[in-house]
Amino acid sequence: MERNWTWDNVAAYTEKMMTSLMKPASGKHTVLIVDDNPANLGMLTSYLKECGYKTPIARNGEIAITRAEINQPDIILLDVVMPGIDGFETCRRLKENNATHAIPVIFMTALTGTEDKLKGFEAGGVDYVTKPFQQEEILARVATHLQIRELEQSLREQSAQLEYANSEIRLLNEQLREENLRVSENLKVSEQKYHTLVGELSDGYFVVQDGTVVFANYAFCRMHGYSQENILGEKFSVFVDPESRDDVTDVYQKAREETPKSFLLEYQRLMKDGSSLSTEMTAKTTHYESQVVDIGICRDITERLQMERRVREAERMAYIGRITTSLSHEIRNPLSAIKMNLRILQTARTFTEEDWRHIDIAVNEVTRLEEILDEILDFAKPLRLNMGKCEVNDIVRECLDLLHVKFGQKFLVVTSCLASDIPTIYADRKKISQVCLNLLLNAFEASEIRGKLWVRSTSHSDMDDPSVEFTIEDEGPGIPQEHLQDIFQPFFTTKEEGTGLGLTNTTRILDAHGGWLEAENREPHGAVFRVYLPV
Known part of the structure; x- marks a missing residue:
């Protein structure tokens, strides 16, 4: 391609190119809302229309795919749980379609587990909002991803235009060098505008090259308590x-x-003052100027985690409400027995052998009441750990010594096989002793006269997360297969007496330590409980 270049047409051409590069986007944005719940559709439509967005809707995944292909919305708000194909499958199909694969998808869900979030990102989603909706959050996330999409589109367009401009400019001779300097200066202005726009994002945005921060917006600096010059x-x-x-x-x-x-x-992000705060980050790697860079968007989730803790606490308090029913049955019976036996004793001038039997009954019932109340209190009060170094084998031996006399009541044969290479763990010794005692007492109650118990310990150092295991086995009747999952639920019990909180409190303690409990039946009969604690 030949041109007769003069200083005037070079200047005019360059000005035209730069004006085209810096031309802003305009027009209303379209947000496709996909949800089978009319109330959600109405609420979201109201939120978005107030801010000037167009809001077509779809009530299921199939309709959403068709409308997205025809209407080409700027962004899609997609519910996860819907009739027909769910949100994840809908998103996968959108990403497989060349006509819709570039449209950002934000999931709407009540599922807050990390596994569900990862599933959404694997399906091609760019973000999520949790139910119930908050208007400010919906608008902020939609605006953020529309800005990011516009930035990406703008950068692609500018890159293509710059490539074309460079191919033209390379035809110029040495006389055009000064004009190239002016073009470079204009490009710096364009880049500055890009940085300014990214700096306005409400979430922290950063770029890392070779482990070093080369860009951070104002929100990122504010989240960490630093000025920008101290971060870059x-x-x-x-x-x-x-x-x-x-x-x-x-x-x-x-x-x-x-x-x-x-x-x-x-x-956990690290603040300037040395404190750590909970943070959620969307991490991605991309190429910039022929180099690999790490980019990320981070947001503070301290308030959200506090809300989740309050929700869990509310659920726990709801369980406590059910304690009233349990107490009315479990406590009334022993109180009636105590009351009856004490009234009998009131009429006796001297204690006969039968009177002593009534006293024993009263004492036993009071002891049972104490055990019931201890279990209920353990469940009701918040769990606090006093962590320190512990030897699992020592804890198991102490528990066996404490129950030696009780085991003798049934003439039980207890066999212990504790490995010598068990590493020291960091745990609350008293709480782990409670776990061991609860499981040993359950094994005692399940055992017949002259039955057998086995207690073992071992370590697992070859796993991704090293752990210590101790196992308690009995040869009682075992656990009905249909109840294997129910035995860890609060207030579930197959015993004639008891609150059904023993195993619930046991799993609470282990969860707080990062451990877990497994239960299974053994052949030919009996049950096995395995306790795992992290090293």
Whole structure:
């Protein structure tokens, strides 16, 4: 292609190119809302129309795919749980369709587990909002991802235009060097506008190259308590709590291996004052100027986690409400027995052998009442741990010594096989002793006269997460197969007496330690309970 270049037409051409590059986007944005719940559709439509968005709707995944292909919305709000194909499958089909694969999808869900979030990102979603909806959150997330999409589209367009401009400019001779300097200056202005726009995002946005922060917006600086000049040039690990650094490194390694996927991670960010706060990050790896860079969007989730804790506490208090029914039955019976026996004793001038029997009954019933109340109180009060170094074998031996006399009541044969290479763990010794005693007493109650018990310990150092295991086996009747999952639920019991809180409190203690409990039946009869605690 030949041109007769003069200083005037070079200047006019360059000005035309730069004006085209910097032209802003205009027009209303369209948000396709996909939800089978009319109330949700009405609420979301109201929120978005107030801000000037067009809001077509769809009540299921099939309709959503068709309307997205025809209407080409700027963004899609997609419910996860719907009749027909669910939100995840709908998203996968949208991403497989060349006509709709570039449209950002934000999931709407009441599912807050990490596994469900990861499933959404794997399906191609860019973000999620949790139910019940908050108007400010809906609008902020929609606006954020529309801005990001516009930025990406703008950058692609500018890159294409710049490539064309460079091919034209390369035809110029040495006389056009000064004009190139002016073009470069205009490009810096365009880049500055990009940084300004990203700086207005409400979530923290950052770019890391070779482990060093090369860009961070104002929100990121504010979240960490630093000024921008103190962040740029620093290692990104400086802003991550030491306990979370391996997790952050792993997620970006995975992002490099599976580009262009984005990954969600919850981690602890490190503030300037040394405190750590809960943070959620969307991590992604991309290419910029022929180099691999890590980018991320992070948001503070301290308030959300506090809300989740309050919800869990409310659920726990709802369980406590059911204690009233349990108490009315479990406590009234022993109280009636105590009252009757004491009235009998009131009429006796001297104690006969029968009177002593009544006293024994009263004492036994009071003891049972104390045990019931202890279990209920353990369930009702918040769990607090007093952590320290512990030897699992020592705890098991102490519990066996405490119950030696009780086991003798049934002439039980107890066989212990405790491994000598059990590592020290960090735990609340008293709480772990409570776990061991609860399981040993359950085994005692399930055993017949002259039955057998086995107590074992071992360590698992070859696992991804090293752990210590101790096992308690009996040869009682075992657990009915249909009840194997129910035995850990509050107030569930197959015994004639008891609150059904023993195993519930046991699992609460283990959960607080990062451990878990497994139960199964043994052949030919009996039950096995396995306790796992992290090293």
